[in-house]
Amino acid sequence: MTTSPWNASAAIEPGFDSHGTPAERSLDIRFTGSGSEYFRIWIVNLLLTIVTLSLYHPWAKVRRLRYFYGNTLVDGHALDFHGNPWKMLRGYLLVGAMVLLYSVSGKFSPVAGLVAFLIVAAVWPALFKASMQFRLANTSWRGLRFRFKGDTAGAYRAMLPLFLPGLAVLVMVLGVPDPVHPPSWYLPSFFCAMLAALLVTPWLLWSLKKYQHDNYALGQVQTGFKAKVSSLYGVFLQTFGVSLLAGVMMAVVVGVLVMIGAATVIAAGKDMGRNPTVALIAGLVIIMVMMLLMQLLPRPFFESRLQNLLWGKTAASQLQFKSALRFGPFFWLTIKNWFLMVFTLGLYWPFARVALARMRLEAVSMVTTLDLDQLHEHLRLADGDAAGDAAGDLFGIDIGL
Amino acid sequence: MVTPPAMRRAISSASTSGCDASVSHDEPALPAAAASSAIDAEYFDGRSARAHTVRLSLDGRSLVIDGDGVSRSVPCTEVVWPERTRHGVRVAHLRDGASIHCRDSAAWDAWTRSGGRGESLVVKAQQRWRGVLVCVAVLVAVLVAGYQWGLPWAARKAVAVVPASVDETIGESALASLDEHLMSKSELPADQQARISAAFERALATLPAGTVPAHRLVFRKSGIGPNAFALPGGTMVLTDELVQLVKGDEAVIVGVLGHELGHLRQRHGMRMLAQVSALGAVSAMLFGDFNSLLAAAPVWLGQASYSRDAEREADAESVRLMKSAGISPEAMVRFFEAVAAYVPPREANAKASKPGQEAADDAASSPKPDAAQERRRRQESWLGIAIASHPADEERIRFFKEAAAH
Numbered sequence: 171m172t173t174s175p176w177n178a179s180a181a182i183e184p185g186f187d188s189h190g191t192p193a194e195r196s197l198d199i200r201f202t203g204s205g206s207e208y209f210r211i212w213i214v215n216l217l218l219t220i221v222t223l224s225l226y227h228p229w230a231k232v233r234r235l236r237y238f239y240g241n242t243l244v245d246g247h248a249l250d251f252h253g254n255p256w257k258m259l260r261g262y263l264l265v266g267a268m269v270l271l272y273s274v275s276g277k278f279s280p281v282a283g284l285v286a287f288l289i290v291a292a293v294w295p296a297l298f299k300a301s302m303q304f305r306l307a308n309t310s311w312r313g314l315r316f317r318f319k320g321d322t323a324g325a326y327r328a329m330l331p332l333f334l335p336g337l338a339v340l341v342m343v344l345g346v347p348d349p350v351h352p353p354s355w356y357l358p359s360f361f362c363a364m365l366a367a368l369l370v371t372p373w374l375l376w377s378l379k380k381y382q383h384d385n386y387a388l389g390q391v392q393t394g395f396k397a398k399v400s401s402l403y404g405v406f407l408q409t410f411g412v413s414l415l416a417g418v419m420m421a422v423v424v425g426v427l428v429m430i431g432a433a434t435v436i437a438a439g440k441d442m443g444r445n446p447t448v449a450l451i452a453g454l455v456i457i458m459v460m461m462l463l464m465q466l467l468p469r470p471f472f473e474s475r476l477q478n479l480l481w482g483k484t485a486a487s488q489l490q491f492k493s494a495l496r497f498g499p500f501f502w503l504t505i506k507n508w509f510l511m512v513f514t515l516g517l518y519w520p521f522a523r524v525a526l527a528r529m530r531l532e533a534v535s536m537v538t539t540l541d542l543d544q545l546h547e548h549l550r551l552a553d554g555d556a557a558g559d560a561a562g563d564l565f566g567i568d569i570g571l
Numbered sequence: 572m573v574t575p576p577a578m579r580r581a582i583s584s585a586s587t588s589g590c591d592a593s594v595s596h597d598e599p600a601l602p603a604a605a606a607s608s609a610i611d612a613e614y615f616d617g618r619s620a621r622a623h624t625v626r627l628s629l630d631g632r633s634l635v636i637d638g639d640g641v642s643r644s645v646p647c648t649e650v651v652w653p654e655r656t657r658h659g660v661r662v663a664h665l666r667d668g669a670s671i672h673c674r675d676s677a678a679w680d681a682w683t684r685s686g687g688r689g690e691s692l693v694v695k696a697q698q699r700w701r702g703v704l705v706c707v708a709v710l711v712a713v714l715v716a717g718y719q720w721g722l723p724w725a726a727r728k729a730v731a732v733v734p735a736s737v738d739e740t741i742g743e744s745a746l747a748s749l750d751e752h753l754m755s756k757s758e759l760p761a762d763q764q765a766r767i768s769a770a771f772e773r774a775l776a777t778l779p780a781g782t783v784p785a786h787r788l789v790f791r792k793s794g795i796g797p798n799a800f801a802l803p804g805g806t807m808v809l810t811d812e813l814v815q816l817v818k819g820d821e822a823v824i825v826g827v828l829g830h831e832l833g834h835l836r837q838r839h840g841m842r843m844l845a846q847v848s849a850l851g852a853v854s855a856m857l858f859g860d861f862n863s864l865l866a867a868a869p870v871w872l873g874q875a876s877y878s879r880d881a882e883r884e885a886d887a888e889s890v891r892l893m894k895s896a897g898i899s900p901e902a903m904v905r906f907f908e909a910v911a912a913y914v915p916p917r918e919a920n921a922k923a924s925k926p927g928q929e930a931a932d933d934a935a936s937s938p939k940p941d942a943a944q945e946r947r948r949r950q951e952s953w954l955g956i957a958i959a960s961h962p963a964d965e966e967r968i969r970f971f972k973e974a975a976a977h
Contacts, residue, residue: 202658210703211656214696217710219856220717233654233693240659247622248660248672273848280744312622313615313670389620516857545620 197536201528203241205521211237212520224266228258242531244311245542252315253308291336295325302382311388314547319392320385328381331374335367372402383484389545393491397483405479409472416467420460427456470504471497481534488539495533503529610673610682614641617668627671629686634663636671647688654694655680717853718873723880726845730838735785735804738841742804749808750791757790759811763819764790767809770821771828774896784836788828797913801831803840816909822902823909826889830903833888839881847874878960886967890974900974907968 215230232255239249272290275282299322306316342360376399383395431452474495481493507522614623614636625638633644651664661679663671673679696702757764768788775783785805793810801807807828817823834840847870854869890900961967 204658207657210697210700213703213706213710214693216857217706217713218693220710220713220853224852224856236654237656237659240653240656240662243660248662250662250664250670252664310670312620313617313668313672314620315617315668543619543621547618 194537194539197245197538199531199534200243200246201241201524201531202243203238203524203527205524208237208524209517209520225259228253228255228262231255231258238527239309242527244536247312250310251308252310253304288340291333295329296322298329298378299325302385306386312542312545314389314545317387318385319387320381324381324385328377329374331370331377332367335363335370338363338366372406373399376402379480383480386484389547391486391489391540391545393484393486393489395480395484397479401479401483405472405475408475409468412471413468419467424456424460427452466505466508467501470501474500477530477533490537491534492537493534495530500529608682608685610675610678612671612673612679614638615670615672616641617665617670622672625671627673627682629682652683652688653679655690655698657698714853718850722846722849723842723877725849726842729845730841733841738838739804741840742802742806745802746789746806746808753794754791754808754810755794756792757811758792759790759814763814767814767821767824771825774825774829774892774898775832777895777897778892782836784832786832786835797910799827799831801834801840803838805835807831807835816913817906820902820905822893822898823906825896825898826893826900826903827906829889829892830885832892833885834881836888837881837884839885843874843877843881846877850874875960879962882961882967883970886970890971894974900971903971904968904975907964907971911964 211233215226215233218226219230232251232253235251235253239251242249268290272286275286299318299320302318302320306318309316339360342356342363376397379397379402380395383393386393474497477495478493481491484491503525507518507525510518511522609626609628612625612627614625615621616623623639623641625636625641628635628637629647630644632647634647634650635644636642645665649666653661653663656676659676661673661676665671696706771788786801786807787805788807788809791808791810793812796810797813797816798810799808799813809824809828813827814824850873851866851870854866854873857866857869886903889903893900893902
């Protein structure tokens with residue numbers, strides 16, 4: 171190898187094949203984790219977390235992430251996590267204290283609760299950015315740390331679709347002197363604001379994802395996000411259609427159950443039908459089945475479509491992501507996971523998690539003409555603020571894979 | 572920091588000489604080869620994505636890295652060693668950002684073991700099914716004990732340090748909200764209200780000093796049927812419907828109020844708040860990643876179970892008050908009988924057109940756990956018991972009957 175990585179130019183040279191045209195390579199992702207092994211890691215983590223009254227949480231998280239990253243092979247090279255559990259503990263305690271204050275304040279008075287809510291809402295974008303920054307700065311591939319290049323102002327801009335209707339609702343709530351007997355304009359405009367909040371959800375998701383996917387960087391490569399807002403609305407509309415379908419299926423199931431129930435009652439004589447316990451149990455079962463159906467069909471549909479859209483529209487110069495997560499297998503996996511989760515009282519969770527990670531990760535691949543050996547980083551950057559990591563846990567922020 | 576390569580070469584000459592150029596990094600050495608003191612790996616300097624094929628060896632207390640463009644030695648204590656797992660790549664971190672990747676995990680583990688590296692108890696537990704079984708057993712024991720004794724104990728201790736003014740604030744805001752949505756001004760005659768208050772205070776006066784918590788009795792007309800309940804901070808609400816249900820029987824009312832006073836004395840409201848919050852946190856830890864719906868179930872069941880324990884404690888307090896005031900606990904048996912015979916007014920009207928049906932069989936659901944209707948809806952089935960907020964009536968009647976007999 172003649173070119174030293176130290177003096178490579180800032181622009182990256184494509185790799186060339188024997189004809190002198192840039193060689194296109196496909197980089198696959200392979201996940202080699204095993205459910206039974208993660209089960210053992212998980213159970214030990216869980217025990218230590220509970221026994222230490224959750225102080226062990228950062229160590230548990232580092233073990234979990236190092237296991238999942240160490241088993242995620244991108245083009246044969248594993249990802250790696252570098253977070254320092256002691257630093258993460260500091261962030262965890264800080265955020266934990268905030269959450270405690272927040273949850274307690276609402277119990278005392280609605281005003282204190284509202285103030286706490288406003289504070290959390292105001293710092294949320296900053297925490298979002300901090301959490302992305304921490305996660306990426308502590309993730310590496312082939313020895314190079316990732317970076318998150320988004321800034322705080324960008325995070326606030328990304329949340330704008332949420333803040334606008336939110337602000338309208340807030341003004342209305344504060345503007346009404348007597349909430350028990352509101353003026354006539356109150357209810358319609360409140361309804362409009364809520365409807366607006368609902369309608370901007372796809373836009374909000376698009377704007378958050380754009381903020382994320384525009385700012386991932388490794389070496390000289392930075393990703394960009396090319397999906398349009400309309401495509402997010404498309405995914406939401408399709409999911410709505412699938413939900414309707416699930417609703418019809420649900421109605422059929424309930425109808426059949428009711429008919430069976432009525433038939434049983436007629437067959438068994440009047441006495442049984444009047445037993446309230448039987449009615450109660452039957453009602454509970456019907457409700458559970460309905461909830462399950464609603465959870466089981468639209469959610470995997472939405473998630474698979476979203477993943478394919480988001481990563482399919484993510485690219486850098488000379489690098490294109492692809493995602494081919496098929497709904498059918500993903501749906502069956504979801505059903506299987508649910509079934510086994512309920513029947514093992516939650517002990518199946520680590521297996522489910524590994525299976526989900528495998529399916530979602532292995533659906534993603536990249537096509538590139540880059541010579542990956544040329545990737546390099548001049549400076550070593552800061553590791554990011556660990557408080558951001560804990561906040562990310564709290565709000566369920568993740569890369570989306 | 573990189574020390575002069577010449578020196579490193581000298582130190583690790585033994586291992587470099589054994590380095591076979593034909594061993595590419597895509598096909599790591601076989602585990603058998605790991606018994607030797609050197610192993611093949613990939614080295615990344617942390618600034619470039621280029622992999623350097625290197626050979627690693629342990630030289631005293633140092634890790635010697637030698638190969639394609641790299642030659643350095645690092646004290647073992649400055650290396651963040653990877654933990655043993657069955658699957659996955661081994662990655663060791665060096666302080667300057669460099670890292671060493673080895674795909675042949677088995678070879679790596681054999682190599683580090685031969686180099687005398689031990690592993691932590693956590694790793695041992697994670698990697699042996701026996702260790703895992705012990706962990707499962709301990710986890711179950713900790714969860715059961717924590718649920719049965721730990722949480723109630725911790726909640727009691729936690730509530731003990733919360734000042735009473737907190738209870739009052741919470742109780743006031745709860746009463747304000749109830750007044751707004753569910754209750755209106757009492758329609759009982761003022762003199763009857765005064766008689767009930769006086770009877771209750773007379774009974775309380777017989778209790779030893781210092782065992783009566785701060786309290787305030789208020790009367791309300793209810794939108795939720797016959798009910799009595801205590802709010803944190805000392806407000807006890809008695810509904811007109813309950814007074815009418817027991818036909819103004821003051822002995823019964825004192826028994827019911829004694830039960831509510833028991834909730835106040837034990838600060839059940841606050842304790843429940845603390846217990847359920849803690850239960851929610853643990854449940855979220857266990858199941859929250861998967862689904863919040865599933866995580867809610869243990870909280871729901873646990874809350875009902877804690878609530879039944881609190882009701883039993885309050886029943887005991889009620890007996891204490893009645894006995895001290897010279898009232899037979901049989902009065903509470905009369906109360907449960909009256910509750911069992913209760914028909915909600917709307918249903919009673921509906922019934923008029925369908926004579927011959929038993930009222931007790933199909934009561935409407937009620938929004939409040941204390942409401943009378945719920946008690947009857949609950950049958951002796953285990954499912955009913957598991958989700959009910961109160962113990963079965965039969966059990967409570969038995970309790971009061973036994974108290975009356977002694």
